Amino acid sequence: MKYIIKRIQESDYGCEERPDNYKTTVVLTLRSEIGEEIEMGSP
Secondary structure, eight states: OOEEEEEEEESOOOSSOOOTTOOOOEEEEEEETTSOEEEEEEO
16 A cells, blocks of 8 residues: 655654754654555654
C-alpha cells in the first residue's frame, strides 16, 4: 500500500537550548490510498 506524507512536524517546540547529544525527532502524518490517516514518530 502507498502512503502520502501529509505533514512533518518537529516534536521540539521549546525555546531552550538542546543538549549536545539531542536527536531531533519528528511526527509524521501519513494518508493511505483508501484515506486512512496515521501518525508515527521517527527519531
